[in-house]
Every structure is written in structure tokens, then in C-alpha cells.
Amino acid sequence: MTQHNMQVRGIHKGFGAFQALDGVSLDVEAGELVCLLGPSGCGKTTLLRCIAGLEKQDRGSIVIGSRDVSNLPPQARDYGILFQSYALFPNLSVAQNIAYGLSGDSREVVRARVSEMLELVGLLGSEKKYPGQLSGGQQQRVALARALAPKPSLLLLDEPMSALDARVREHLCGELRQLQKNLGVTTLMVTHNQDEAMLMADRIAVMNQGHVEQYATPQQIYNQPATPFVAEFVGQGNWLPFACGQDGSARVGGLQVQLPQAKALQQGRLFCRPEAVVINPHEGIDNQFHAQMRDVTFLGNRCRMNFELTDLPGLTLQAELSPEAMPRLASQDIRVALPSSSLQVFA
Structure with a gap:
């Protein structure tokens, strides 16, 4: 996969009188995994949705690689996304779910890419099963394979572990992080779980009330918190x-x-x-x-x-x-x- 960096500059987003994002800026390096960490209502999911084009920011810009995607529709932004609910199609098989974003390719290309993705996430042999026949961890792998199948420039993860129990979550955090490193895909992940952020991230943006309170490595966030909020929220x-x-x-x-x-x-x-x-x-x-x-x-x-x-x-x-x-x-x-x-x- 081609690596791309991302620049988020001065993003503002309001919903009526509520200001969800108030001038948020981030630089994400090519191949880096960045976590947006914070309590419910801090603006992290709104920021992810603005980057995805699912919400329109009031002000600010979003650049992926050399492309300004600030005003492009979601389908033109070249990203893969893994939702909290996984959003798999229950009436489609595993293979059909993974192939969903590859409709413009030939049948042979699609079949080869689906097999490659199944092997990548450790689900070879499950292509004919349906989502209802899979465990939560297996469903997550299918959703991840579907997000990665079109070879996106950017991977967006919205609370991807929240539906899993603690033991499965810890195991899949490690697997997902290793997979992300191997692929080198630039990744932005939303979570409220500080353990996930500490385990997976190259850098963490701790958010509070629409602001980024600190943007640093996990070690810096823990050992040198920049504000009282960061000190209290993390650890x-x-x-x-x-x-x-x-x-x-x-x-x-x-x-x-x-x-x-x-x-x-x-x-x-x-x-x-x-x-x-x-x-x-x-x-x-x-x-x-x-x-x-x-x-x-x-x-x-x-x-x-x-x-x-x-x-x-x-x-x-x-x-x-x-x-x-x-x-x-x-x-x-x-x-x-x-x-x-x-x-x-x-x-």
C-alpha cells in the first residue's frame, strides 16, 4: 500500500449552540498509527467523521497526501473505515462482504484480492460463512479485511474493540497493530480506552471539549502530561x-x-x-x-x-x-x- 501523510488544520464543527470541535489541528505521518483518546462527547468521533466526509466541517482543511479532500464526498477521499458495529451485510457471505468495495475490478482480480485479505486476517476457509455464524472477533477481522481490500491511503477505526470482551480485545489489539505495521497504512483510531491507545499508538491526541489537550507519544502522555486533564484522564x-x-x-x-x-x-x-x-x-x-x-x-x-x-x-x-x-x-x-x-x- 502507498503511504500517505495527513494534515488536519483548524477544524471547527458546531451542532447548533454546541461546539463539538474548536480549531483542531493534527499532523499524521505516513505509516503512523494515531489514536484520538478522550471521554464521551470530547469531539473525537466528530473529528473522524469530518475526515471521512460523513460530516462537513464549518471551517478548516483536511489534506491526505498532496490532495485537499476538505470538500470531497466520502467516496472520493480514498480511505477504508472500520465502524464500532462493524456494519457487515448479514445477507452477504464473508467473501461478498470483503469484495463489496471492489465492484469495479474483474472477477479474477476480486477473487484474488479476497483470498489475499482472508489470508491476511487469518480467515482462510471462512469465505462462504455469513456474519451471523462468526464470533465478534471474527466479524471484526472481516470488517477490517473489507476496509483494507481497496488498498486505501488512510485507515479510519471508530472504537473497533468496544464490542469485544477484555481478553479478545487485548489479543486483537496486538494483531491489528502488527498488521498495520506490516502494511504501513496510515491509520487514525478513535477510542476512549487508554489501554488500547497506549498499546497501539505511535502518538496519542488526548481530546477534551473539542480541543486537543496534548499530542505526543504514549510515553510522553503518561510521564509528562501537559495539563491537569491529561494527568487525570490517563492512568x-x-x-x-x-x-x-x-x-x-x-x-x-x-x-x-x-x-x-x-x-x-x-x-x-x-x-x-x-x-x-x-x-x-x-x-x-x-x-x-x-x-x-x-x-x-x-x-x-x-x-x-x-x-x-x-x-x-x-x-x-x-x-x-x-x-x-x-x-x-x-x-x-x-x-x-x-x-x-x-x-x-x-x-
Whole structure:
């Protein structure tokens, strides 16, 4: 398949008084898989539909490769799409579903392409079956094969895993990602599931209220969230309010804390991931607090511990460790640390 990049510039879309998209811009590199991630109503599906030509943006442009497709009808935009519901034709066989977008080709070309797609998605031998005879995972593979059969420049995925159970979803996420890499097809995927986005994406656009809050790699989204919304939406986190005194030192409650860098803020919030909390730290680690352990939850590959800070009643911390790294606690009174290198400062 020929690889194409895509540029989305200043897309606005309103529905009456509701502004679904407010100046969204994205660059998607050729062969890249980008996830649009966010809660329901954030605008991610509306953006996908504008790119597909299923909705008409109020302002802005969409360029795929060197073609400005902003005002073209869907059939002229050269993309394949996989819907949340798969949208297979129940009265057509698997082979007929896959061949649906190949009607302009000769019978021999269509037959060869269908066989190629069936082999690609691991369904050789199922060509005569009907969608109702397939599992959810198999239906998804057929829908994907149909989307890829015309060799599109762009693949659009609208919540493609939402109808599958957790185990099948994780397995197919890996398969779909490997298939996308092998084909090199530029792909835009909508999801509200952060695990899917983290597993599959080269880059993630985290959306909120019609805006892109951060557009970065999964590692950057998780480790350096750009806004409080991204920090709260992706993964778990701890928040502690701080204020700076007249001497410039920062304090959480009555306790002095070391910030990761100088900030021109009189007050704000400190953020860190649960796995960054150090339990029973050595003396060289900064930002140590007395704490009382309230509970431990076993989560299979990790343990989640909740603490209340002794000197700051009402402030709690969450820490996560592997079961093997769980400390043997002689009592509930321990020390925890929030190393300044693991903190982020938000206004």
C-alpha cells in the first residue's frame, strides 16, 4: 500500500449552540498509527467523521497526501473505515462482504484480492460463512479485511474493540497493530480506552471539549502530561496542594517540600504517579512524610496501597508496587517519599 501523510488544520464543527470541535489541528505521518483518546462527547468521533466526509466541517482543511479532500464526498477521499458495529451485510457471505468495495475490478482480480485479505486476517476457509455464524472477533477481522481490500491511503477505526470482551480485545489489539505495521497504512483510531491507545499508538491526541489537550507519544502522555486533564484522564495519580511562603519555599500544609524546578507560582498542585511513591525511603531522598497505611489491594501483577499522611489529616497517597517488591511492614506507621524528580507542578 502507498503511504500517505495527513494534515488536519483548524477544524471547527458546531451542532447548533454546541461546539463539538474548536480549531483542531493534527499532523499524521505516513505509516503512523494515531489514536484520538478522550471521554464521551470530547469531539473525537466528530473529528473522524469530518475526515471521512460523513460530516462537513464549518471551517478548516483536511489534506491526505498532496490532495485537499476538505470538500470531497466520502467516496472520493480514498480511505477504508472500520465502524464500532462493524456494519457487515448479514445477507452477504464473508467473501461478498470483503469484495463489496471492489465492484469495479474483474472477477479474477476480486477473487484474488479476497483470498489475499482472508489470508491476511487469518480467515482462510471462512469465505462462504455469513456474519451471523462468526464470533465478534471474527466479524471484526472481516470488517477490517473489507476496509483494507481497496488498498486505501488512510485507515479510519471508530472504537473497533468496544464490542469485544477484555481478553479478545487485548489479543486483537496486538494483531491489528502488527498488521498495520506490516502494511504501513496510515491509520487514525478513535477510542476512549487508554489501554488500547497506549498499546497501539505511535502518538496519542488526548481530546477534551473539542480541543486537543496534548499530542505526543504514549510515553510522553503518561510521564509528562501537559495539563491537569491529561494527568487525570490517563492512568492514576496523586495530587497535593502546595503554597509558597514569603521566603519562596513551597509547603504542603505545614510541611516544606522540594519542587522539581523553580516555578513562578504562589500556589498550585503537585502531581505524581502511584509507582513513583517510595516506601521506607533512605535518607537521601527528598520530600519524606510520615504516613499510616489504610489498605492494600492485590491486583495480580501489582499491589495498590493507600496511605494517609500523618501530619496532614485528610490527604491520602496511592502507591503501586509489584507483589515481590511489597515491603514487610512492622506496623502501619511508615515513611513515604515523593522524590522531586517524579513531581510535576500545575497551577
